[in-house]
Amino acid sequence: MLKKYGDFIAGLCGMALAAYIFITGYQIGLTEGKDFGAGFLPKLVATGLFICCAILTYRGFKTMHTVKAEQSEYKKNYLGAYGIFIMMVIYALCMKPVGFVISSAVFLFCAILLATKRENWKPIMFAVISVVLVLAVYFVFKDIFGIRLPNGVLDSIF
Amino acid sequence: MSEIITGITSVMTPSILALMFMGVVMGIIVGAIPGLTVTMGVALFLPMTYGMEPIAGLALLCALYIGGTSGGLISAILLQIPGTPASVATCFDGHPMAQRGEAGKALGVGIVASFLGGFVSFIVLAVLAPSIARVALKFGSYEYFSIGIFSLVMIASLSKGSLVKGLISAFLGFSASFVGIAPVTSFARFTFDISKLRTGFQLLPALIGLFAISQIMSALEDKYKEEDSSIRDYKIKGFGFTREDIKGQGKNFLVSTLIGTGVGILPGLGAGICNIMAYSAVKDMSKYPEKFGTGIVDGIIASETSNNACCGGALIPLMTLGIPGDNTTAIILAGFMVHGIAPGPLLFDNQAVLVYGIFAALFISNFFMIIAEYVGMRGFVKILNVPNNLLMPIIAVFCFVGAYGVNNRIFEIYVMLGFGLLGYIMKKLSIPQAPIILGFILGPIIEKYLRSGLQRSHGSFVPFITAPISGFFLLLTVVVLGYTVYKEVKKMRSGKAA
Numbered sequence: 344m345l346k347k348y349g350d351f352i353a354g355l356c357g358m359a360l361a362a363y364i365f366i367t368g369y370q371i372g373l374t375e376g377k378d379f380g381a382g383f384l385p386k387l388v389a390t391g392l393f394i395c396c397a398i399l400t401y402r403g404f405k406t407m408h409t410v411k412a413e414q415s416e417y418k419k420n421y422l423g424a425y426g427i428f429i430m431m432v433i434y435a436l437c438m439k440p441v442g443f444v445i446s447s448a449v450f451l452f453c454a455i456l457l458a459t460k461r462e463n464w465k466p467i468m469f470a471v472i473s474v475v476l477v478l479a480v481y482f483v484f485k486d487i488f489g490i491r492l493p494n495g496v497l498d499s500i501f
Numbered sequence: 502m503s504e505i506i507t508g509i510t511s512v513m514t515p516s517i518l519a520l521m522f523m524g525v526v527m528g529i530i531v532g533a534i535p536g537l538t539v540t541m542g543v544a545l546f547l548p549m550t551y552g553m554e555p556i557a558g559l560a561l562l563c564a565l566y567i568g569g570t571s572g573g574l575i576s577a578i579l580l581q582i583p584g585t586p587a588s589v590a591t592c593f594d595g596h597p598m599a600q601r602g603e604a605g606k607a608l609g610v611g612i613v614a615s616f617l618g619g620f621v622s623f624i625v626l627a628v629l630a631p632s633i634a635r636v637a638l639k640f641g642s643y644e645y646f647s648i649g650i651f652s653l654v655m656i657a658s659l660s661k662g663s664l665v666k667g668l669i670s671a672f673l674g675f676s677a678s679f680v681g682i683a684p685v686t687s688f689a690r691f692t693f694d695i696s697k698l699r700t701g702f703q704l705l706p707a708l709i710g711l712f713a714i715s716q717i718m719s720a721l722e723d724k725y726k727e728e729d730s731s732i733r734d735y736k737i738k739g740f741g742f743t744r745e746d747i748k749g750q751g752k753n754f755l756v757s758t759l760i761g762t763g764v765g766i767l768p769g770l771g772a773g774i775c776n777i778m779a780y781s782a783v784k785d786m787s788k789y790p791e792k793f794g795t796g797i798v799d800g801i802i803a804s805e806t807s808n809n810a811c812c813g814g815a816l817i818p819l820m821t822l823g824i825p826g827d828n829t830t831a832i833i834l835a836g837f838m839v840h841g842i843a844p845g846p847l848l849f850d851n852q853a854v855l856v857y858g859i860f861a862a863l864f865i866s867n868f869f870m871i872i873a874e875y876v877g878m879r880g881f882v883k884i885l886n887v888p889n890n891l892l893m894p895i896i897a898v899f900c901f902v903g904a905y906g907v908n909n910r911i912f913e914i915y916v917m918l919g920f921g922l923l924g925y926i927m928k929k930l931s932i933p934q935a936p937i938i939l940g941f942i943l944g945p946i947i948e949k950y951l952r953s954g955l956q957r958s959h960g961s962f963v964p965f966i967t968a969p970i971s972g973f974f975l976l977l978t979v980v981v982l983g984y985t986v987y988k989e990v991k992k993m994r995s996g997k998a999a
Contacts, residue, residue, distance in 0.1 A: 349930045357669060364676055364691075371690060379955055381683035381690055384948045385676070392672035398665050423721035428922065431714070431897060435914045438901070447898050454894035458721055463890070476895060480902060489545060490906040 354400030361393035442495020508857025528568020539569030560862035586773030587808040590780035594800030609741030618806035622813025642954035647974035649947035674940025684949040706917035714921025761807030765814020771827035779807035
């Protein structure tokens with residue numbers, strides 16, 4: 344699917360982005376009105392991006408009927424790739440209110456489970472790794488590198 | 502002569518030698534952890550130098566600089582995640598070698614290339630510094646703009662298979678650099694009224710996202726791929742490579758050293774750019790450019806030689822003119838200043854002993870770097886023994902800490918995730934990732950010098966062409982672009998004929 348229509352769709356998206364940058368750049372140029380303004384280079388780059396994306400769209404359109412779908416030697420786990428990304432977004436959202444230690448330990452534990460084949464799950468070992476590693480990272484970064492990570496609900500303890 | 506000897510002996514005390522060794526090891530650790538930069542490492546240790554003798558403090562900062570610049574190769578080769586922007590191009594060939602079970606060889610070649618690149622550039626620094634600095638002083642906005650454009654066009658040749666996709670990647674990086682306050686006029690662009698966007702996207706979260714987050718997602722996608730246990734058998738003899746492996750690399754080394762030192766001398770460019778420039782230059786010159794990116798030593802030598810050569814180059818304007826070549830040397834400049842020493846043309850006359858002491862510290866730190874990495878490389882490769890199902894989530898946590906640590910803001914984590922998703926999509930569409938980074942780094946530089954140049958010339962583009970150095974680089978740009986397009990068209994026609 345991606346191999347077949349990827350270039351065509353990416354080209355169209357790129358052209359839309361280039362048009363947006365150009366229009367915004369044009370507006371900047373109008374408001375500023377001196378030398379070439381802060382909108383000059385965005386317009387120039389947007390033009391270049393638009394041309395390249397138009398070529399990509401054209402090539403994608405020409406080849407989409409001839410390209411065969413990619414055959415993988417093993418089962419691809421797309422759900423895992425999207426799953427870990429969603430987990431990372433949730434992890435980022437929780438880090439400040441919950442704190443680095445708890446959110447990281449939970450994320451690490453869940454991410455290891457997600458990355459491990461079901462038959463190899465060892466929950467207790469994964470939990471120990473998660474907690475020990477996160478605590479080690481927290482204290483190394485706090486005490487050696489001077490990076491204060493969010494404490495969240497554990498603020499009174501750390 | 503007596504000043505040279507006094508300078509050298511000033512750093513040969515056990516305490517300063519121990520301090521330098523510690524600095525190199527800390528630098529390597531900082532460089533190897535994605536998210537911690539050399540600049541950050543040097544900045545962290547700067548306050549420690551306040552109470553030290555000037556030579557001890559400056560030797561420590563130089564040791565950190567050298568160790569950190571080289572340390573980035575470890576994660577670049579083993580994890581395909583550049584520890585610092587200086588080792589982006591090391592990923593291209595280093596990681597494929599590690600995947601083939603040649604991690605030891607890749608690390609060994611990288612370590613030796615780093616050492617030799619640094620060594621030659623320090624000789625250049627010691628011998629030619631004042632005269633080179635005088636030439637560099639002649640560079641103005643026209644020249645910097647032209648060099649920026651030239652570098653950007655050079656990356657077109659980096660694009661594996663498609664010039665169009667390479668250019669799209671570069672334009673995307675350029676576009677991302679527009680977000681925030683515009684140079685020269687401080688006009689806020691593409692901020693969507695979000696105050697946090699006024700500072701623009703930081704390089705480090707973008708870099709971690711593009712390389713690490715996309716790599717983590719790809720690894721999860723390949724969860725059911727059977728791992729070949731035979732490639733995890735790492736037996737390293739010596740530096741892990743033979744004389745045969747590096748045969749015929751002299752020219753590659755020379756070009757990369759020249760690019761590294763040259764780019765280092767020019768303020769504001771730095772190792773983040775020179776490693777990609779050297780890689781593309783060596784690839785262009787190569788008799789087998791199609792092999793680049795598949796895991797050959799040529800690519801590692803180009804990247805690692807140039808980034809350490811950049812260290813010596815960046816110290817030239819710092820010591821001779823008092824102008825830092827990159828962010829890290831800006832902090833080293835602060836190290837000079839806290840001791841009441843003003844780097845500049847008079848430094849060589851007034852503080853000759855200190856100058857020679859610093860030169861000696863650079864050479865000694867470079868030796869410490871190769872020793873520390875040689876001893877450590879057998880341990881580094883063990884990282885690859887950690888199964889992917891544990892390694893990738895652990896790396897994710899490090900990425901979060903690294904991105905957060907840039908400004909102590911969760912916002913940088915969101916930026917990292919955004920670039921991570923973009924990197925993953927780019928991988929799926931076979932759009933190269935290196936040009937986006939170079940476009941992102943060079944964007945503000947090109948814009949700044951274009952606009953200040955235009956202000957200087959009252960809106961005329963003519964001086965950009967008529968200024969000799971600027972004109973030369975623009976001509977070179979046209980030649981490189983024309984040649985790349987010609988190669989692309991020829992390849993397409995031969996493909997059609999077949």
